[in-house]
Amino acid sequence: MPNIRARLLVVLVVLCGLCGFLTVAGSPSATAATLPDSLPFDGTALTVSNGRFVDGNGREVVLRGYNVSGETKLAENNGLPFASVADARKSATALRTLGGGNSVRFLLSWAYAEPVRGQVDTAYLAAATDQMRVFLDAGIRVYPDFHQDLYSRWLFDDDSWYTGDGAPKWAVDAASYPDESCGICLFWGQNITQNGAVKAAQYDFWHNAYGLQDAFLATAQQTMAYVRQHLSAEEFAGVVGFDPYNEPYAGTYTSGQTSRTWERDLLWPFYVKFRARMDAAGWQDKPAMVEANLFWNANIDSQKQEGGLLDAGTLGSRYVFNTHFYDQKAISGILMWGKAADGQYVTDFGAIRDRAAAAGTAAVVSEFGHPLAGTVADKAPTVLKAMYQSLDSRLKGASWWSSPATSGPVLSGSQWQWDIYNGRHHELMNGNAGKVLTSGDAWNDEDLSAVRLDDSGTAVLRQDARLLDRVYPSATSGSTVAFSYEDRSRDGSTTLTWNPVPGSLPNVANLVGSGQYGLLLWRSGGGSAPTELHLPASFPTSSTTVVSDLGTAHAPPAYTSTTPIAAAPEPGGTGSRRLLLTDQDSGVLHYALVTNGATSPSSAVLSAARSELAAWAASHT
Template sequence: MRLGARVGRWGAAVSVLAVAAALLVAVGPAGAGPVRTASGHRWITDDQGRALVLTGLNTASSAKSRPDGLPWIKEGDVQREADALGSNFVRFLIQWRSVEPEPGAYDDGYLDRVAERVRWYGARGIHVMLDLHQDVYGPAVKGNGAPAWATEADGLPVAERGQWELKYIEPGTVRAFDHFWGTRPGGRDLRAHYAAAWAHVAARFADDPAVLGYNLMNEPFGGSVQGPAFEAGPLAALYRQTIDAVRAVDRDSWIFVEPEAVSANWGLPSALPYLPDPRGDGEDARIAYAPHLYPLPMDLGGGYTGDTATWVDRTLASWREQTEKTARRLGAPVLIGEYGLDATLPGAPAYVARVRAMADELGAGTAYWSNDPGSWAPWDQNLRPTALLPVLDRPQPRAVAGDPVAYAWDAESRTLTLSWRPKPGVRGDTEVYLPARSFPHGGLVTGSGVAGAWDSKSRTLHITSGADGAGGTSVRIRPAP
């Protein structure tokens, strides 16, 4: 939920906050998951077993409203993103209304068009997560996502709102969610349709090397059931059902789950319980946790300065604490599925840099919202860079051939540090992205790692462990002279 995108007056914003506060209740234990790895952290991995540090953009908000359910991009835009940001990840929005336009009837032509765009990313080494996106349930209640046939609002109204998030609490929207979750008597089993639609998508992309995995639902909302009762009840039940459906056709791709948006986005606790993966527990499981991050002061349209920045920093500390608690419970690696702000707000670059540094500390991937040209993007309506682009285009590891211990970028000294421990079964080199703005002539590696091949086109440096790498590898990378 991105209140700041359309907040015109504080009164309306405060009304949203009041509704959200009324919905939240104290969170208690939600069941323990498996113990995490020896390093205390799990990682999203590639087919060589390397730990992935995923960074990129959401593509795209435009897919929500376009009749074809596809983003605005052409192949040249994907190339421009790869060149300008060094992205190795994209959260690609798709629509249930486009996947299943009629009950049980799937539009494979739509999925073919999605697959074409997936190939654009895959050809550039960018991992794709398919996100079945919804906001305000679906077009029949003035939102996006669900098809009209799956919207049971019982004739209740949904008024137009100048602030789109307020449509979540309109009677028709709440009723549509209640019927979907099965928390209101009567109606069809729409959750079975949803899980089957995901199974159809997963079967189509199971063997696509560019598709890393599937985000099961964007920003879940429980209708009249909120908080722990929703997350531990209907939401967890849908996730279990959908995970089983996906695993029946795709055993290996990663599955990403989100918490309830009205709490976790602002740094409040989540009650999402452990979700078993039919692949197995521990290292065999491929369930990842993908919360969003929108601190309330900025969600209400504020910048990152003065007292607002202090409030935002406190929110970030709470968000990190709660995210780590939930990830431990799930036994899951973390990906920040959305974060972002209006780049014209004061302090915007500093805020994005702060989030990226926190993600480094967490070992979390990031997907910035979004690539749609405009004030929230790294480029404006004329595709000219905004102040966000140089902050997003920063040095980082992409794939680590072992168990990462720590990594960090120090812009002042222009130094990227990275350390990792060996891990059985991992193949390939460690790969590091070094953008031209910071490393015009490539990188100089010191420490126990050995610099290998340098790809000047993709700005990727390969590093291998040295002779003493059995005890771990640490490197410092500075600009080459």
């Protein structure tokens, strides 16, 4: 949730007869040939190594997708993301084919998992697991999240302007909290620091008053054990890890306590306990995806607080550094008057990269987004483009071509949010039959979903497909050196081009033209599984051109044993596609440009562009 954010987001089946992934020399390697052709992934779970997500074939993996979904905050579907498995399947297919996602943050509700103290509702867990399985079977990796905002819906009166989600009614009834009031609040997130009831309840949770934290941890363990037991081994391989607690905040600091000491003395010990619960539930090989203090990376100085788990030491492979980012200035409507521009958030996302690196682990931006309705909605096209740009690289477009080696790792991220029921809700706010919410996300006037259902029941995007369905390196064989994607997304009738090919590469610029392009540089690691890039729907095979040191191709062929460049289906059978690039060396710098801007380029043009890119890569990396 964009809280105080001034709210003022395989089937590895290469259907051409997979007998092993090709190598540069054209002969399949033994390891690659063992990759399964009947699983939604490559058959392996992700781990964390050297600050990256890594699959069982040693490839760096980038997770891109959405939060599924804010519907979990509502009562209309009993705390589930979907009304049915069929709706979940419709959502998963659309997320893959329209949104280009390979992963989701899957929201769960403590209130519905444990409606009676000490009694886990297995019917709720069964329904949630069934819906989760649909995404896994579609080749979409999942990381569950016990979600909360403003602690609990049960803190709020039935005639309140606001509502919350998270803790069950019995957890609120355990204490005598003051009548909720936000005072003069223009945005729901202000309740976090201004509503006495919310502050007191959060304080109680972190201090384990009434055994609240113990009860939560017990429910979390039973939830994880249930999911582990009711997914197949192949399905469970697609579960990345678990996000223990959404947007943690102290509620109230005790005398002499700071945001940093609160993280050290209360938040981190909670994560250690949660980690132990994961181990006990059979999740010992999956990381806890731990969030820092909510206000650690705020972009309004008056809200920013010291944090980032600075005193937790080296997190290593057992934890992932997890954070959110919303442009609170843009959401405020008064602190940022214009639109976002090239490089708007490179400093903010650079801080995420640096903090994860210092902690010795991978990073994920598990929420980012911007309102799509209301007075600040006009900023969304540029704000979201700038956020995706900063996930791809820590450089602005104007600097990328001159210093790609400082581009940094490609960040994983989940946009808020993917809710197919957007604009079609029937939510009784705080149980009040006189306040039936139908518009937007039906939660505190939010409207951030990238998708909705049209009148025929078909999922359609609410944002520019060029922005959402992107080229990105989903699995890199070796280590990523640099990546950039120019999506050419639109702000109204204006095409946003923030990273044009420089004039010093005329043949590359001519090849790309006005089209979209992605450029990946990576250093091979000796593995035999291919490097994979997601191909958006705007890159049909017939219009896709690849220029690489591995070769050149226009309309890349389906997999064969004679070419290192191929197009293939994404795993999961949804019809989405990927580009496969195979090398068989180690420590060698490779590059690959993929564009949809060329029409039947000649071999001479491809060769000239390849020469330019080779010289550029050699001189700038």
